[in-house]
Amino acid sequence: MPEDLPAAVQPLRSLWQRYGAYRSRFVGAVVASTVNKVADVVPELLIGAAVDVVVRGDQSLVGEVLGVESRFAQLGWLAVINAVVWIIESLSEYVASVLWRGLAQGVEHDMRVEAYDHVQHLDLGWHESRPAGSTLATLNDDVNQLERFLDVGAPAILQTTLNVLLVGAVFAAASGQLLLFAFLPIPVIVVGSLVFQRRLEPLYDRVRVAVADLSSTLSSNISGIATIKAFTAEDRERDRVAAVSQAYREANTAAIRSSAAFVPLVRVAILTGFTCTLLLGGWATLRGDLAIGLYSVLVFMTQRLLWPLTEVAEVLDLYQRGRASAARILGLLEVPVTVPAGSTALERPVRGRVELRGVRAGYADGPDVLHAIDMVVPAGETHAIVGSTGSGKSSLLRLVLRFDDPRAGTVHFDGQDVRDLDWDSLRGSLGYVAQDVFMFAGSVADNIAYGRPGATREEILAAAEGAAALDFIEAMPDGLDSWVGERGVTLSGGQRQRLALARALLRDPAVLVLDEATSAVDNETEAAIQRSLRKATARRTAIVVAHRLSTVRHAHRIWVLDAGRVVEAGTHDQLLEHDGAYAALWRVQTGELTEQPQAG
Numbered sequence: 001m002p003e004d005l006p007a008a009v010q011p012l013r014s015l016w017q018r019y020g021a022y023r024s025r026f027v028g029a030v031v032a033s034t035v036n037k038v039a040d041v042v043p044e045l046l047i048g049a050a051v052d053v054v055v056r057g058d059q060s061l062v063g064e065v066l067g068v069e070s071r072f073a074q075l076g077w078l079a080v081i082n083a084v085v086w087i088i089e090s091l092s093e094y095v096a097s098v099l100w101r102g103l104a105q106g107v108e109h110d111m112r113v114e115a116y117d118h119v120q121h122l123d124l125g126w127h128e129s130r131p132a133g134s135t136l137a138t139l140n141d142d143v144n145q146l147e148r149f150l151d152v153g154a155p156a157i158l159q160t161t162l163n164v165l166l167v168g169a170v171f172a173a174a175s176g177q178l179l180l181f182a183f184l185p186i187p188v189i190v191v192g193s194l195v196f197q198r199r200l201e202p203l204y205d206r207v208r209v210a211v212a213d214l215s216s217t218l219s220s221n222i223s224g225i226a227t228i229k230a231f232t233a234e235d236r237e238r239d240r241v242a243a244v245s246q247a248y249r250e251a252n253t254a255a256i257r258s259s260a261a262f263v264p265l266v267r268v269a270i271l272t273g274f275t276c277t278l279l280l281g282g283w284a285t286l287r288g289d290l291a292i293g294l295y296s297v298l299v300f301m302t303q304r305l306l307w308p309l310t311e312v313a314e315v316l317d318l319y320q321r322g323r324a325s326a327a328r329i330l331g332l333l334e335v336p337v338t339v340p341a342g343s344t345a346l347e348r349p350v351r352g353r354v355e356l357r358g359v360r361a362g363y364a365d366g367p368d369v370l371h372a373i374d375m376v377v378p379a380g381e382t383h384a385i386v387g388s389t390g391s392g393k394s395s396l397l398r399l400v401l402r403f404d405d406p407r408a409g410t411v412h413f414d415g416q417d418v419r420d421l422d423w424d425s426l427r428g429s430l431g432y433v434a435q436d437v438f439m440f441a442g443s444v445a446d447n448i449a450y451g452r453p454g455a456t457r458e459e460i461l462a463a464a465e466g467a468a469a470l471d472f473i474e475a476m477p478d479g480l481d482s483w484v485g486e487r488g489v490t491l492s493g494g495q496r497q498r499l500a501l502a503r504a505l506l507r508d509p510a511v512l513v514l515d516e517a518t519s520a521v522d523n524e525t526e527a528a529i530q531r532s533l534r535k536a537t538a539r540r541t542a543i544v545v546a547h548r549l550s551t552v553r554h555a556h557r558i559w560v561l562d563a564g565r566v567v568e569a570g571t572h573d574q575l576l577e578h579d580g581a582y583a584a585l586w587r588v589q590t591g592e593l594t595e596q597p598q599a600g
């Protein structure tokens, strides 16, 4: 089927084009393997030559070529040649394996880093639309699989091909009829391989889907271990993992069963070829049409030619998996970056004016979650965004950070459309604290300095103080050098938030973007943070999402969102006077409007 050809050929061809730097190493590896294979075949010829010496004496081929009469001397020469060939064979094998392995490791490394780098530039929406386990499976398993193919599969394909060619040449020189019989099995094996390859392809696709499923389930369960324990869901989760693992096992078993069925077929073909050489060659020798030495060479050669073909199934397996893996990695590399950086650099110093004009936004194919948003945050002012849960506050912040682009309208930063700005100008000017803050495994200092790796200890301490984090950091056993576990598990929610705030402040950004940055701290700590923040935001813009209205009552302007629309905007006093949604919310939070007395 010609239309199948490009898909079958493309991934490896693309690899060849993409990794041009490795071509000379590839050629070197092919040359070393070729030398090795030739040297590998020579001892068999030497066996024939030795038999020839013993049988024909001074008329032997060796005697004639070397001009040596004594059989003892002739055998001595053969031994010397054998030793030299052995040295060449050993050396070339060493060089070939070093080159193939180096090539495989090099491509593996480059590909993994390139794929990872591409993935981290893909927009958040892409990451949110697929399970992290599936991306991980490509970055890990597929890259490893490709390495195995380059390390083991590719040299095996080359060696089998060389084998066929070299042995074919010896047979062709000896007898056309024997060539025909010994090679008879090869087309059967090749056609069989192609048929099997077709059958295996969908089976390997199933294996892949199953393995991605398995790693997604495992990684999501390990992340959610506390929830599993809290809900005593261990047994249920074990069964779920067992089911996914079973699906993987079944997919693998189906693939292995098919590929293993290939070996008996190859064996029958080999038996036919070997029997033909043994019988027909023997009869020809008895009739005197074939030299005894040559007959013994051919019998050995048939073995050498045909037995490696039993591994064709395994090599095919590697090839098939390697090709599929290459296709997936290349597919990942081809996913377009839908939120690409612009090229305009902001004029310095950055002022920090943010403006949204007629913005409409939503996620993937879902409905709009923000409608006709017009909002101006002048440089240096603190603006708050409030509203009920799900009203679109975080979505709005995502647009300012340009995690997503709006469906309509524009977001401007210092008068420039954010789509035109380079990342350094835009995100480099923003200090962001997300709703669910993320800590990396490392020290407290590393985590605070994440956005400014070169910061001094004094600067880190100052930022920690600004986030009211100094007290608890100093109370930790190693202070700034205390270890923060993966995802910050060794810290309380409020501590994590304060470190995240310190991290944002250390960047000294023109605009602070805080998404419920103090929701997890107690009132007293919050008051301390507010005092620090008031200092920190005196000379910069701040956009603050908050549920606790007391934290934003001093904002220059408060925007009230409801179902993705701005329904009110003004200062705290103006909004209270207006007596709308904000005033109602305020009354609830300050206890002025308690429908029922609190129990207990």
Ligand SMILES: Nc1ncnc2c1ncn2[C@@H]1O[C@H](COP(=O)(O)OP(=O)(O)OP(=O)(O)O)[C@@H](O)[C@H]1O
Pocket: 128, 363, 366, 369, 387, 388, 389, 390, 391, 392, 393, 394, 395, 396, 435
């Ligand atoms: N990554 C996402 N993919 C799809 N839909 C999303 C995504 N994030 C948010 N939404 C949807 O967008 C709407 C607004 O969500 P958003 O997180 O902006 O609200 P919010 O006002 O910040 O809520 P909260 O106060 O609970 O944090 C919701 O309906 C939500 O389901």
